[in-house]
Amino acid sequence: xxxxxxxxxxxxxxxxxxxxxxxxxxxxxxxxxxxxxxxxxxxxxxxxxxxxxxxxxxxxxxxxxxxxxxxxxxxxxxxxxxxxxxxxxxxxxxxxxxxxxxxxxxxxxxxxxxxxxxxxxxxxxxxxxxxxxxxxxxxxxxxxxxxxxxxxxxxxxxxxxxxxxxxxxxxxxxxxxxxxxxxxxxxxxxxxxxxxxxxxxxxxxxxxxxxxxxxxxxxxxxxxxxxxxxxxxxxxxxxxxxxxxxxxxxxxxxxxxxxxxxxxxxxxxxxxxxxxxxxxxxxxxxxxxxxxxxxxxxxxxxxxxxxxxxxxxxxxxxxxxxxxxxxxxxxxxxxxxxxxxxxxxxxxxxxxxxxxxxxxxxxxxxxxxxxxxxxxxxxxxxxxxxxxx
Amino acid sequence: xxxxxxxxxxxxxxxxxxxxxxxxxxxxxxxxxxxxxxxxxxxxxxxxxxxxxxxxxxxxxxxxxxxxxxxxxxxxxxxxxxxxxxxxxxxxxxxxxxxxxxxxxxxxxxxxxxxxxxxxxxxxxxxxxxxxxxxxxxxxxxxxxxxxxxxxxxxxxxxxxxxxxxxxxxxxxxxxxxxxxxxxxxxxxxxxxxxxxxxxxxxxxxxxxxxxxxxxxxxxxxxxxxxxxxxxxxxxxxxxxxxxxxxxxxxxxxxxxxxxxxxxxxxxxxxxxxxxxxxxxxxxxxxxxxxxxxxxxxxxxxxxxxxxxxxxxxxx
Numbered sequence: 001x002x003x004x005x006x007x008x009x010x011x012x013x014x015x016x017x018x019x020x021x022x023x024x025x026x027x028x029x030x031x032x033x034x035x036x037x038x039x040x041x042x043x044x045x046x047x048x049x050x051x052x053x054x055x056x057x058x059x060x061x062x063x064x065x066x067x068x069x070x071x072x073x074x075x076x077x078x079x080x081x082x083x084x085x086x087x088x089x090x091x092x093x094x095x096x097x098x099x100x101x102x103x104x105x106x107x108x109x110x111x112x113x114x115x116x117x118x119x120x121x122x123x124x125x126x127x128x129x130x131x132x133x134x135x136x137x138x139x140x141x142x143x144x145x146x147x148x149x150x151x152x153x154x155x156x157x158x159x160x161x162x163x164x165x166x167x168x169x170x171x172x173x174x175x176x177x178x179x180x181x182x183x184x185x186x187x188x189x190x191x192x193x194x195x196x197x198x199x200x201x202x203x204x205x206x207x208x209x210x211x212x213x214x215x216x217x218x219x220x221x222x223x224x225x226x227x228x229x230x231x232x233x234x235x236x237x238x239x240x241x242x243x244x245x246x247x248x249x250x251x252x253x254x255x256x257x258x259x260x261x262x263x264x265x266x267x268x269x270x271x272x273x274x275x276x277x278x279x280x281x282x283x284x285x286x287x288x289x290x291x292x293x294x295x296x297x298x299x300x301x302x303x304x305x306x307x308x309x310x311x312x313x314x315x316x317x318x319x320x321x322x323x324x325x326x327x328x329x330x331x332x333x334x335x336x337x338x339x340x341x342x343x344x345x346x347x348x349x350x351x352x353x354x355x356x357x358x359x360x361x362x363x364x365x366x367x368x369x370x371x372x373x374x375x376x377x378x379x380x381x382x383x384x385x386x387x388x389x
Numbered sequence: 390x391x392x393x394x395x396x397x398x399x400x401x402x403x404x405x406x407x408x409x410x411x412x413x414x415x416x417x418x419x420x421x422x423x424x425x426x427x428x429x430x431x432x433x434x435x436x437x438x439x440x441x442x443x444x445x446x447x448x449x450x451x452x453x454x455x456x457x458x459x460x461x462x463x464x465x466x467x468x469x470x471x472x473x474x475x476x477x478x479x480x481x482x483x484x485x486x487x488x489x490x491x492x493x494x495x496x497x498x499x500x501x502x503x504x505x506x507x508x509x510x511x512x513x514x515x516x517x518x519x520x521x522x523x524x525x526x527x528x529x530x531x532x533x534x535x536x537x538x539x540x541x542x543x544x545x546x547x548x549x550x551x552x553x554x555x556x557x558x559x560x561x562x563x564x565x566x567x568x569x570x571x572x573x574x575x576x577x578x579x580x581x582x583x584x585x586x587x588x589x590x591x592x593x594x595x596x597x598x599x600x601x602x603x604x605x606x607x608x609x610x611x612x613x614x615x616x617x618x619x620x621x622x623x624x625x626x627x628x629x630x631x632x633x634x635x636x637x638x639x640x641x642x643x644x645x646x647x648x649x650x651x652x653x654x655x656x657x658x659x660x661x662x663x664x665x666x667x668x669x670x671x672x673x674x675x676x677x678x679x680x681x682x683x684x685x686x687x688x689x690x691x692x693x694x695x696x697x698x699x700x701x702x703x704x705x
Contacts, residue, residue, distance in 0.1 A: 033512060033514045033515060033518075034512075035512070036512040036513065036514065037514060110513060153513055190536070191534075193513065208534055210531075229527070229530065229531055230530045230531050230533065231533060231534055233516075248520070248530060248533060248534075249527075249530045249531060250525075250530060269525070270520060271520050273517065273520075288520050288521075311520075313517065353517075
């Protein structure tokens, strides 16, 4: 090591190594997202597709603002033409201490918008619920009117004249659908990211406290609770007086809707994150292990399993007796429930996390690349693709 | 299998799952798990850390001699390099001695850092990402997601108290290893480092989840303890050095042997600190050396009887 000024060189090298260590440590964060991106997937009502696009974070430590997101967009479902869009922004900067946080930041929306009457409802990661006119995009009300709740990851359900959602503060809220006034709240033991489901005047919702709750939709009183072995993030499926719900403990549970008793449970290799779909007395559940399991609704017997090659995050949809399901890497499959045969419908070649939606033989898939793809549900032909951000 | 997969398999997965299991056994407290794992990793790295500190210490002890050589051979760079190499060789100090242990430790620290970030999984994207690192242990699945509350802190957000603690402990650690030098340029560099690093880390702490701050504070406290064990308070306390005992004394004797060799000897011909025109403190002698800076390679040499001033050392 032909060194001149060895001591100084060694000192400098040590300094460089320390700085490199700091640099690498910081760079180690790349790939670990620090800001929510959202991306809600679509909901269709009266030929209009409502969607909240994902936010693309600039990343690194630059002052570049995040791209897209923070809005509710209404599109013509037939051709994707934009009808209106409403910005949803947090008034307080959410940036770090780099002195360049923008005055307002886009709000990440994870849950599917819900439509009831002439209003569309979305819950934001900024802890607000927005009620917006489905025809004009005018803001009708916001909850809470002052301040914010904890982040809302759960989707919103609008039914029985109320709007229901779970919050990261561990509470389930019911608001008056017309005015946004709070009707009741119910506290669980931990965060709620699960989207609720309604069946027979009962609201079912899972919590990080590892429990599935059945609450009276009218007043929020608890009917029963069921304890799983791990936190529950997925949305419950109500089907034939049973509740089917997956957990990050790798089980899919079937629980009696009447009393919360366990009927059966099925163990997979990884988490169940997405909601299951049921048809013909069979439950179809996508899993992080890259498989879709077809299970007997009555007894949990495994009828078939299908390897999609990458995890399943997005909610599948049922279209004319076929389950349409997308894998994370963007492959879209159609699963014929009559004979449990699966075939590749299309490959959008982009990551898909958002729930799928379908209407009149068209599948709408929103990717994390901020593209909305409309596919023919039978042939898989791409009808149109749009960048929505 | 790519490099990323190998990294995940050998570093991230063990670290992440250990953190989760520790959380489960430590009252479901992620904060306690971070502290515990940081201590465990530090214990495992103790030999390397000691090696690094000792090498740095030995390097610091040679600074007065190096400064003198630089002064003496300012116009002859080749001679300077040659003499410096000889000084390092004779005193058993390697200029890169502090590098290797640091390089070996680096990936482990990065893995620990990344693991803490991943396990916190504040936003949905991170929780989804975490799923690919988990072992099929029931305790792992039943413990997740972790709660981010620890004492009065939310480990998912920045905290000014922890930021100050990170900056403060880092400053103390830096100050302990800081050495005085006659070279004003080096002195400026050292002072800059003394303030820049703590300020930079405190700033980073404010922008990162405070779970990381907990990791940094714990690491710094451990490093301060080890440093104290090896060198005493070092540059932190400007007091007269304690009576040298044990290995430190022997190490000093060996350095003195090198220093006392006569002009023109095959080994480097140093002069005493008085000859350099430096006071004891200016020469770095103010440090309380507790023996840790003693290089292994000097052990054999130190058994030789000390030669008097002017004695020409035989080679071979």
